[in-house]
Amino acid sequence: MRKLLLFIVMLAIAATSMGQLSKLAGKYEKRIPKHSVDNGMMNPTQPANTTVVSKSALEDVLGTTRYDLQTNASCQNRFYTYPDGTMVGTWSMGQSDPSYADRGTGYSYFDGASWSAAPSARIETVRTGWPSYAPWNGNGELVIAHNSTSTLIMNTRPVKGTGTWTQKLAPAVPVGAPDVCWPRAITSGTNHQNIHVLALGLTSDNGGAVYNGLDGVLFYWRSTDGGVTWDKNGIQLPGLTSANYDGFSGEEYAWGAPHGDTIYFCVGGAYTDTFIMTSPDNGNTWSKIPILSNANKKIPASVTDISPWYTGDGAMACELGPGGIYHFVSGMGGGILQAGTKYILINRNGLIYWNSGMPMLKDSLNLDTLDSHGQLLGYYSDGPGAADTLNTIQDYGGGLTSHPQISIAANGNMTVIWDGITSQNPEPATGNNFRHIWKREYNYSAHQWYSDQIDLNSDISYIFMEFVYSSMAKSSSPGNVDFIYQTANTPGSAVYTTGLAVKTCNIEYRREVYTGVPSHETSKLFVGQNFPNPVSGITHFNAFLDKGSDVMIEITNIAGQKVSSLDKGYQAAGAHQFTIDAGSLQAGIYFYTVKVSGQTFTKKMIVE
Numbered sequence: 001m002r003k004l005l006l007f008i009v010m011l012a013i014a015a016t017s018m019g020q021l022s023k024l025a026g027k028y029e030k031r032i033p034k035h036s037v038d039n040g041m042m043n044p045t046q047p048a049n050t051t052v053v054s055k056s057a058l059e060d061v062l063g064t065t066r067y068d069l070q071t072n073a074s075c076q077n078r079f080y081t082y083p084d085g086t087m088v089g090t091w092s093m094g095q096s097d098p099s100y101a102d103r104g105t106g107y108s109y110f111d112g113a114s115w116s117a118a119p120s121a122r123i124e125t126v127r128t129g130w131p132s133y134a135p136w137n138g139n140g141e142l143v144i145a146h147n148s149t150s151t152l153i154m155n156t157r158p159v160k161g162t163g164t165w166t167q168k169l170a171p172a173v174p175v176g177a178p179d180v181c182w183p184r185a186i187t188s189g190t191n192h193q194n195i196h197v198l199a200l201g202l203t204s205d206n207g208g209a210v211y212n213g214l215d216g217v218l219f220y221w222r223s224t225d226g227g228v229t230w231d232k233n234g235i236q237l238p239g240l241t242s243a244n245y246d247g248f249s250g251e252e253y254a255w256g257a258p259h260g261d262t263i264y265f266c267v268g269g270a271y272t273d274t275f276i277m278t279s280p281d282n283g284n285t286w287s288k289i290p291i292l293s294n295a296n297k298k299i300p301a302s303v304t305d306i307s308p309w310y311t312g313d314g315a316m317a318c319e320l321g322p323g324g325i326y327h328f329v330s331g332m333g334g335g336i337l338q339a340g341t342k343y344i345l346i347n348r349n350g351l352i353y354w355n356s357g358m359p360m361l362k363d364s365l366n367l368d369t370l371d372s373h374g375q376l377l378g379y380y381s382d383g384p385g386a387a388d389t390l391n392t393i394q395d396y397g398g399g400l401t402s403h404p405q406i407s408i409a410a411n412g413n414m415t416v417i418w419d420g421i422t423s424q425n426p427e428p429a430t431g432n433n434f435r436h437i438w439k440r441e442y443n444y445s446a447h448q449w450y451s452d453q454i455d456l457n458s459d460i461s462y463i464f465m466e467f468v469y470s471s472m473a474k475s476s477s478p479g480n481v482d483f484i485y486q487t488a489n490t491p492g493s494a495v496y497t498t499g500l501a502v503k504t505c506n507i508e509y510r511r512e513v514y515t516g517v518p519s520h521e522t523s524k525l526f527v528g529q530n531f532p533n534p535v536s537g538i539t540h541f542n543a544f545l546d547k548g549s550d551v552m553i554e555i556t557n558i559a560g561q562k563v564s565s566l567d568k569g570y571q572a573a574g575a576h577q578f579t580i581d582a583g584s585l586q587a588g589i590y591f592y593t594v595k596v597s598g599q600t601f602t603k604k605m606i607v608e
Contacts, residue, residue, distance in 0.1 A: 059508035062108035062484065063118040067094030067129075068505050069495035070469035070486055073269070073314035074254040075403050076132045076184050079484045081473035085112045086161065089471075089484045090133045090143060091507045093122060098502070105131040105143050106507065109161035115509065116161075123165050128153050130251075132185035135160070135192040137226045142187065142195065150179030150202060154227055171221040174234040177201055178208030180219060182250040184265070188258035188282060189224075196263055196283060197221040200250045213242025216249055218267070222283045232283060239288045245272050245297050252314035256406075257474035259320050266318035266328055270335030270344045272297050274312050274361070276326050291328055291354055292361040296335060306337040308345060310365040312352060313398035317405050319474065322412040322444060326356040329377060329406055329416055331399030332365060347393065351378035351401040351418055357532055359608070372589060372606055373534055377416060377440055378453045383423035391431040393421055394492025394500065396468065401438070405472035407481055412444025413514060415481045419468045422455065427464060432491045437467045439481075441516030446542050447531040450516035466491045481512045527594045527601035530580065534606035537583045541592075541603070547573045549597040553580070555605075558589045571596075582607045 070078075070092055078090045086109070093106030104122020108115050122128065128145035136142035141160040147153050154170040157163045173180055180199040188194040201217035202208025211217050218240055222232035240248075252269040261282040268274030274292035279285060294311055313333030320326055330352045334345035350367050353375050362369050370376040380400040382389045396402065401420035408414045417439045425434050436457035441450045457467050465487055472483035487506045494500040528542040545551075551568040563585065568578065580592060585607045593602045 059487075059506075059510050060115050061118065062089045062115055062507045062509055063091070063093065063106045064504050064506055065091060065093040065095065065106060065486075066097050066502055066504055067092055067100045067103050067495060068486065068488065068493045068503070071130070071251050071315075071403070072182070072397060072496075073249070073251040074184075074316050075405060075469055075471050076130060076251075077186065077255060077474075078131060078133055078471040079473055079482070080133055080135065081475055081482050082135070082160070083475070086110055087473070087482060087509070088133060088141065088160065089507065089509060090131045091484070091486070092129045092131065092145075093119065093507075101127060104128045105145055105155070107143070108507075110509075111161060123155055124153055125167060126153065130182050132183055134185055134187040134195075136187055136195075137193055138191045140192075142185070142227070144183050144185040144195075144197060146181045146183055146199070150181050150207070152180060152183055152197070152199060156227065170227055171197060171223070171230045171233060173201070173219070177211050177217065177219070177234060180234075181206075184251075184253060184255050186255045186258060186263070188261070188263055193224065193226045194282060195221075195223040195227050196255070198253055198255070198265060200248060200253075203247060203249075210247075212236065214245065214247045216247030218248045218253060220283070224282075237277060237286050239286075240267075240277075246299060248272060249314060252316075254317055256318045256320055256326075262320065264318065264320065264326070266291075266316050268292065268312040268316055268330060269314040270294075270311050270333055271299075271342065274316075274328075274330065276318055276328065276356075278326070289326060289356055290360055292365075293363060295363075296337070299337065304337065304340040306335075308334055308336040310334040310345070310348070310363070313344075313346070313348065313402055315398045315402040315404065317416075319406040319408050319414075321355075321408045321414065324356075327406055327408070327414065328352075328354045329404040329418070331402030331404065331418070333399055334365075344397075346395050346397055347400055349380050349400045350376055351399070351404060351420070353377035353416075359534070372604070374449075374529075374606075377449075378418060378420060378438055380421045381423070390421065390423065391426050391433055394432050394497060396493060396496060403469055405470050405483065407472050407474055409514070413516060414442040414444070415472075415512070415514060415516075416440050416442075417456070417470050417472055417481075417483060417512075419470060419485070420453075422457075425463060427491055430491075434464065434466050434491050435468050436462070437470055437485055439512065441514060443516045446526075446528045448529045456510075456512065465489060468493075479514050481514060482509070483512075484509050525597060525599065527596070527603070529603050530592065530605050533604075534608045535580075535582045536608050537581070539580050539582055539605065540577050541580070543576050543578060543594065543596075545571055545573050545576065545596060547597060551576075551578075552595040553578065554593045554595070555580070555585075556591050556593070558591075563590070580605070 089108045091106045094100035094103035096102045104124045127148040131145040140158040143155045155165040178201040183199040185197045203216045219234040223230045253267045255265045264278035276289040312330035316330035318328045332348035332350040378401045404418040419435045422436045438453045470485040494502045525546045526544040530539045530541040553566040555564045590605045
C-alpha cells in the first residue's frame with residue numbers, strides 16, 4: 001500500500017520542478033449552463049450508497065447530507081465563531097435522494113461546551129439551498145438562501161442557538177428582472193443590523209433572461225434596519241454593467257468580513273475581469289480594485305473562436321488586513337470559445353495569491369511567473385516515483401487546488417485553507433485521487449509565509465476519504481483557526497457529475513492551531529524575506545540576531561555576479577529591519593545574501 005505521507009516540492013525550487021506542475025493541461029467543458037438550477041429531479045437513476053463516513057479523531061460531526069454540492073464556485077460564509085466562544089455551522093442538506101424534496105439549511109450550534117444534535121430537518125419550511133449565515137440584530141442570527149422557485153428566503157431569530165425561526169421572502173427582485181439564485185449575505189454595524197446581499201439573476205440557459213444587456217446580472221441589496229425594509233433594492237453597481245461585461249456566473253463572487261463601514265467582495269471567472277469591489281461607507285459608494293484583466297470579458301457576436309486563455313476558476317476569497325491591504329486567493333481556470341460556444345477550462349493547477357500592495361497579475365498566469373512574484377500559494381505536486389503521479393480525478397468545475405478561505409487575526413497573522421488533489425492516495429475501486437484540506441500561514445510581523453503547504457489530512461486515519469468545501473471563521477480565539485468542511489468516502493459530487501453514486505457525507509468541524517511563529521520569536525538567528533517583493537525602489541527585510549555580530553549584505557544577479565554589497569557593521573543582538581535600495585537595479589531576478597555570525601542566508605528578490 002502506498003505511503004500516505006505526501007512529499008511536497010518546495011515553492012522555492014527552480015523552474016524544472018515548476019515545469020512538472022505546468023504539465024497538467026486543463027480540460028474544458030461547456031460553460032453555459034455551468035450552474036444548473038435543480039428545481040426537481042437530479043440524477044434520478046443513481047444507485048444509493050448508504051455508507052456513513054466514520055468520524056475522525058480531530059473532527060466533530062455536525063450532521064450529514066446526501067445532497068453533496070455546497071457550491072458551484074466560491075464557498076459561501078456558512079460558519080461563524082462568536083466572541084463568547086459559541087459557533088454556528090450551516091450547510092445545504094438533503095437526505096431524500098434522488099429528488100431531494102427535503103433540501104434546505106442544516107444548522108448546528110456550539111454552546112461553548114458541545115455541538116447540538118445532528119439536525120433531522122432543514123430550518124426552512126420550503127425547499128432551499130446555498131445558505132449564507134451571519135449574526136443579526138444584536139444577539140440574533142440570520143440565514144439567507146434561495147428556494148426552488150429562484151427567489152430569496154430569509155430566516156431570522158432574535159437569540160442565536162435557540163427559539164423559533166421567522167421566515168419571509170426577502171429581498172425582492174427589481175420589477176422585470178429575472179429570478180435570482182446563489183445568494184451571498186453578510187451583516188455589518190455595531191448590532192449587525194445592516195444586511196448586505198449579492199445574488200445572480202438567472203441566465204437565459206437557466207430559465208432566466210438577458211436583463212439590461214447582461215445574461216447573468218449581479219444584483220446588490222442593502223437593509224439598514226435588519227431586513228424590515230431594503231433601501232438598495234437589487235441594484236447594479238457601477239462598473240458591473242453591460243458596458244463592462246456580457247454577464248456573470250453563479251457563485252463566482254464572495255464577501256470578505258466587514259471592517260466597520262468598509263464592506264467589500266471579490267469577483268472573477270473565465271468571462272469577467274478579476275477584481276475587488278469595496279465601499280468605505282456601508283454600501284453607498286463603490287470603487288473597483290483590479291486584480292486580473294480579461295480581454296474576453298466582452299466578446300462580439302461576430303467572433304466564434306478564441307484560443308484558450310487563463311483566469312481564476314471562480315472559486316475565490318478576499319479579506320482586508322492591517323494597513324488597509326486586501327488579500328485575495330483563487331483557484332486556476334480559464335476559458336475557450338469554439339464555434340460560438342463558451343467553455344471553461346477546469347482542472348488547472350495552482351492556487352493564486354495576490355494583495356493590493358502588488359501590481360496586477362500577469363494575464364498568462366504562468367506558474368513560474370506566479371512563483372517568482374510570491375503569488376503561487378499552493379499547487380498539486382506528484383509524489384516521488386512514477387507510481388505516484390496524478391491518476392484520474394472527479395472534478396468540481398474548478399482547479400486542482402480550489403475553494404480557498406482566508407482568516408486574518410487581529411495581529412495580522414493570516415491563514416489560508418483550500419481543498420486540493422493529493423498524490424499517493426487513490427480510491428482503490430477507481431484510482432481517482434482524493435482531495436484533502438491544505439493550509440498556509442503568514443506571519444505579519446515577519447512579512448513572511450511559513451512552511452510549504454501543509455496537508456491537514458495526511459494522517460493514516462484519513463486514508464480513502466474526500467475533504468472539500470471549507471467554510472472558515474473570520475474571527476477565532478487567539479492562536480486558533482476554526483472551520484467546517486464536507487467529507488465523504490468517495491471522490492466527487494454526485495449532484496455535480498451525473499452517474500456518480502449518491503453517498504452520505506459528513507459536515508465536520510475542525511480547529512487548527514496557528515503555528516506560523518517566526519524563528520526570531522523563539523530567540524533564534526533569523527533572516528526574513530524582503531517586502532515588498534517584487535520591488536521597484538526601496539525594500540526591507542526583518543532579521544533577529546541571537547548575539548551581536550557584524551552584518552554584511554551582498555546582492556547578486558541571476559548569473560551569480562555580485563552587483564553590490566552593503567556593510568552594516570556591528571549589530572547588537574535582537575530584532576532589526578534592514579533596507580535595500582533597488583532603484584538602480586535593472587528589472588530581473590536577484591538574490592540578497594546576509595552574512596552574520598559565521599552563517600549565510602540567501603533570499604530571492606525580484607526587481608521590476
